[in-house]
Amino acid sequence: MRIGTNHGSLSDRIMSRYGDSPSGMVESALEFVRICRDLDYHNIVLSMKASNTKVMVEAYRLLVYRMKIEGMNYPLHLGVTEAGGGEDGRIKSALGIGTLLEDGLGDTIRVSLTEDPEFEVPVARAIVNRYKHRTSEPALPVTINIGTINNFSPFDYQRRQCASLAGIGGDNVPRVIADFSAHRELTLDDLKSVGYEYHEPTDKWYVSDSAPDFIFLGTSECNIPLPTTLRLIVDAHKFHSFTALDSVKVYPFYSSPGEFAKRVETGAFCNFIYVDAAEATDDFIQQLKRDHQAVLVVGAKRDHWLATVRSLFFRLLNEGLDLPVVVKRDYQALDQEDFVLYSSTDFGGLLVDGFGDGVWLAHNSMLKSDMNRVTFGILQAARVRISKTEYIACPSCGRTLFDLQETTEMIRVHTEHLKGVKIAIMGCIVNGPGEMADADYGYVGSGPGKITLYKGKEIIKRNINSDVAVDQLISLIREDGKWVDKQK
Numbered sequence: 482m483r484i485g486t487n488h489g490s491l492s493d494r495i496m497s498r499y500g501d502s503p504s505g506m507v508e509s510a511l512e513f514v515r516i517c518r519d520l521d522y523h524n525i526v527l528s529m530k531a532s533n534t535k536v537m538v539e540a541y542r543l544l545v546y547r548m549k550i551e552g553m554n555y556p557l558h559l560g561v562t563e564a565g566g567g568e569d570g571r572i573k574s575a576l577g578i579g580t581l582l583e584d585g586l587g588d589t590i591r592v593s594l595t596e597d598p599e600f601e602v603p604v605a606r607a608i609v610n611r612y613k614h615r616t617s618e619p620a621l622p623v624t625i626n627i628g629t630i631n632n633f634s635p636f637d638y639q640r641r642q643c644a645s646l647a648g649i650g651g652d653n654v655p656r657v658i659a660d661f662s663a664h665r666e667l668t669l670d671d672l673k674s675v676g677y678e679y680h681e682p683t684d685k686w687y688v689s690d691s692a693p694d695f696i697f698l699g700t701s702e703c704n705i706p707l708p709t710t711l712r713l714i715v716d717a718h719k720f721h722s723f724t725a726l727d728s729v730k731v732y733p734f735y736s737s738p739g740e741f742a743k744r745v746e747t748g749a750f751c752n753f754i755y756v757d758a759a760e761a762t763d764d765f766i767q768q769l770k771r772d773h774q775a776v777l778v779v780g781a782k783r784d785h786w787l788a789t790v791r792s793l794f795f796r797l798l799n800e801g802l803d804l805p806v807v808v809k810r811d812y813q814a815l816d817q818e819d820f821v822l823y824s825s826t827d828f829g830g831l832l833v834d835g836f837g838d839g840v841w842l843a844h845n846s847m848l849k850s851d852m853n854r855v856t857f858g859i860l861q862a863a864r865v866r867i868s869k870t871e872y873i874a875c876p877s878c879g880r881t882l883f884d885l886q887e888t889t890e891m892i893r894v895h896t897e898h899l900k901g902v903k904i905a906i907m908g909c910i911v912n913g914p915g916e917m918a919d920a921d922y923g924y925v926g927s928g929p930g931k932i933t934l935y936k937g938k939e940i941i942k943r944n945i946n947s948d949v950a951v952d953q954l955i956s957l958i959r960e961d962g963k964w965v966d967k968q969k
């Protein structure tokens with residue numbers, strides 16, 4: 482028997498005591514587990530589903546912790562509910578499920594997409610297959626007791642506090658670094674592919690909401706005009722040749738602490754220093770305490786990449802070292818599908834724990850536009866940087882009262898420019914409202930050809946005809962002051 486709690490459908494009693502929080506979800510499930518145990522029934526699997534990945538990850542972790550305290554150890558079924566479809570649905574699923582698998586939690590999984598069911602299984606297999614050949618050697622040479630980490634809880638999101646330097650860290654949203662180091666020279670077409678479009682007659686830049694904040698050039702050249710909001714990171718040896726670009730901020734990159742130690746003073750305002758999380762020595766950490774003009778770029782070569790990188794964040798917290806940290810990983814060997822899933826787990830898993838002031842995904846053979854879209858998709862799925870509309874759509878089932886994929890697409894065409902707005906599209910009114918948890922608006926099937934519109938949890942229009950429902954949804958968003966016209 483599966484005892485499953487859904488973030489969006491907690492009882493009033495639980496809500497009034499715990500709110501719609503991970504602890505409410507856990508308590509709700511444990512009430513029923515205790516009944517089963519009183520009856521000596523133990524064939525139980527537990528699930529804690531939410532479409533909010535932070536809530537989902539925290540709820541499962543808290544459940545395991547609470548079970549341990551109460552001397553239980555039932556298996557877990559993992560899933561991100563109402564993840565939506567397409568790439569965003571895959572990113573959300575891999576982020577939530579993968580993060581827990583990296584923690585060593587989870588016994589069965591379900592990837593739930595707003596697509597035909599046969600498309601869910603290959604995604605689920607790809608997520609799980611990553612662990613088939615995972616080394617059994619421990620991620621770290623020493624065991625870390627989570628309770629001894631300053632200002633960190635695995636059950637409660639809190640972004641790691643750090644200084645702001647070069648626009649990274651502090652209260653800034655996590656920054657995105659696009660890696661163009663494999664290009665011989667940066668071109669206007671390169672910039673256009675990631676959201677910076679130059680309009681020559683007016684000498685103006687159009688900048689997309691999902692344009693990177695930094696470009697890593699390595700040793701490549703740049704002989705084009707650049708928008709003043711964009712910053713460059715260049716190989717430290719090339720730094721001097723970029724100082725002539727005085728309207729653009731340029732920073733040197735050191736590929737190891739050793740290279741940084743041997744540096745010739747460049748006068749740079751800020752240095753980017755790469756360090757392998759498993760190889761950061763105590764000396765280096767102490768040196769960083771004295772060097773306040775550094776942004777740490779952290780990666781790892783180990784199989785247990787996430788745990789290794791996270792362990793360095795733990796060290797920084799315990800050392801009180803508040804430098805901004807960019808997380809970097811190279812995915813050259815992966816095809817596009819695995820790249821989307823694995824990067825979502827790796828980066829998302831750190832971001833939902835409040836780690837990462839910048840993200841830097843590298844893959845030389847993938848289109849930069851694809852890389853950029855995936856990067857911003859991960860930030861959105863972790864809810865740490867919102868650059869587009871969020872759709873919470875049910876996977877559909879026998880109860881579904883309209884063509885979910887077609888309707889979701891129709892709603893998306895009209896609303897995809899509404900940055901930050903969360904729209905739920907649910908197939909039925911039996912379970913839909915309870916599963917759309919923190920959506921701003923709900924479009925819910927309430928009878929054949931009938932739709933009920935919600936604002937939050939409140940019904941605004943009941944049983945309207947489906948042929949006018951999308952227009953009515955737009956009117957509702959407009960009346961609410963959240964509508965903006967699409968930019969031409």
Ligand code: SF4
Pocket residue numbers: 875876877878879880881882907908909910911912913916
């Ligand atoms: S139609 Fe209703 S029950 Fe079926 S998946 Fe959608 S919300 Fe859940």
